[in-house]
Amino acid sequence: MNTKFLSDKSLKEIIRNFTPNWFTLNMGTGIAFLTLHNINANIFDAQLLLGKSLWLIDIFFFVLFFTLLLARMFLYPETIMLMFKHPVQSMFLGAVPMALVPILEGFAIFGPSLFGNNSLNIALYLWWIDAFLAVCVGWLLPYLMFSIQKNHKLENMTAVWLLPIVASEVTASAGGMLAPYFANPIAEAILMVxxxxxxxxxxxxxxxxxxxxxRLVTHKLPDKAMAVTSWLTLGPLGTGALGLLLLGHAAEKVLIGTDLENIATFLSNFGLIAGLLLWGYGLWWYVMAWIITLKFFKDGLPFNMGWWGFTFPVGVFTAATLQLWQATGYDIFKYFSIVLSIQLAIFWILVFTKTLKGMWSGYLFHAPCLSPETGLPKPEEECKKFSKKNK
Incomplete structure (x- = not known):
């Protein structure tokens, strides 16, 4: 076990090895406090306080990680192209806009009681920024996959490919939550976008x-280090269902009195039916993820930042289940959402604890794109090329 403490690790070394997969901590923590809020049971007085506390903690880590990412870009610009070229590490750039979504939703949910009505405007500004980042990532990463990235073979493919793609629908679901807070034409613009x-x-x-x-049929299961990626399949399906449900609900409020008022009911009904279909598709992958995970647990799963895949996908699937319960009134969705919420809480506590230990020891600060074992051009060679170009 690595006993080297973070205090003994150079700050420059931490910055140089900082990777965007750290933003998955924000995604997991964000969906944890949003789920705590969405159960809306008010079972105990500390529920609201705990939700706000987790939101503030999430903001702290997002600011810290964003600062470290910017520091790496400015202090070690030669390593950024290495990250772009890495077939796995680059995918986690999609985590940046997704990490911002729970924070901006928190400004709408918790912000008014702490910062006044200006918190809604902050949420709106952050949403537009997030939409821009999500679209950029959604175009940039596939293009890099098409052009400069190597080692993309079917046998190497995992659900990590979903990360840059899913960012836009996560922003869309946030828009469905946010739109009813505003009057037209702002609300209508949020809805359409x-x-x-x-x-x-x-x-x-x-x-x-x-x-x-x-890929799974032809090349079987991935290496156990990538086993957790099986849970990422819940991301687009859970968020896709959640987005349509929230947007359909928002349409009934936002489109009243507009030229599109006549389709408001249709969008609500469409959101329910399509959301239910996507949820059913997600249920198949949910069971399959459990089966795959249990198989790998027998062999032992090495901890890495990929373990945060246990949290956010389950969280958005939980949120979609809660929305289906509210839309249909069927108790089966209510009870299943409770089971999912408990699973999310257990996973979050486990992964957050392990992450703090790994952060303190320093061993989690490791950029695979800077390792000579990646199969990519050696980092020192790339750095020399960068230096020559910028002389």
Missing amino acids: SYILWAFSVPLAFSVLVILFL
């Missing part, structure tokens, strides 16, 4: 799921 973002993401995610199924 959110539907576009949903379409920007979900159909492409379906394509990746089809390829993933083919």
Whole structure:
């Protein structure tokens, strides 16, 4: 076991090895406090306080990670191209806009009681920024996969491919939550853009799921270090269902009195039916993820930041289940959402604890794209090329 403490690790070394997969901590923590809020049971007085506390903790880590990422870009710009070229590490750039979504939703949910009504404007500004980042990532990463990235073979493919694609639909679901807080024309603009973002993401995610199924059939299960990626399949399906449900509900409020008022009921009904279908598709992958995980548990799963895949996908699937319960009144969704919430809580506590230990020891600060064992050009060679170009 690595006994070297973070205090003994150079700050420059931490910055140079900082990777965007740290933002998955924000995704997991964010969906944890949103789920705590969404159960809306008010069972105990500390529920609201705990939700706010987790939100503030999430903001702290997001600011810290974003600062470290910017520091790496400015202090070690030669390593950024290495990250872009890495076939796995680059995918986690999609985690950046997804990590921001729970934070901006927190400004709408918890912000008014702490910062006043200006918190809603902050949430709105952050949403537009997030939409821009999600679209950029959704275009940039596939292009890099098409052009400069190597080692993309069917046998190497995992559900990590979904990360840059799913970011836009996560932003779309946030738009469905946020739109009713505002008056028109702002609310209508959020609603329309959110539907576009949903379409920007979900159909492409379906394509990746089809390829993933083919890869699993032809090349069997991935290495145990990538076993947790099986849970990522819940991301586009859970978020896709959640997005349509929230947008349909928002449409009934936002489109009243507009030229599109006559389709408000249709969008609500469509959100329910399509959301239910996507949820059913997600249920298949949920059971399969459990089967795959239990198989690998026998062999032992090495801890890495990929373990945060246990949290966010389950969280959005839980949120979609809660929305289906509210829309249908069927108790089966209520009871299943409770089971999912308990699972999410257990996973979050386990992964958060292990992450803090790994952060303190320093061993989690390791950038695979800077390792000579990646199969990519050696980092020192790339750095020399960068230096020559910028002399």
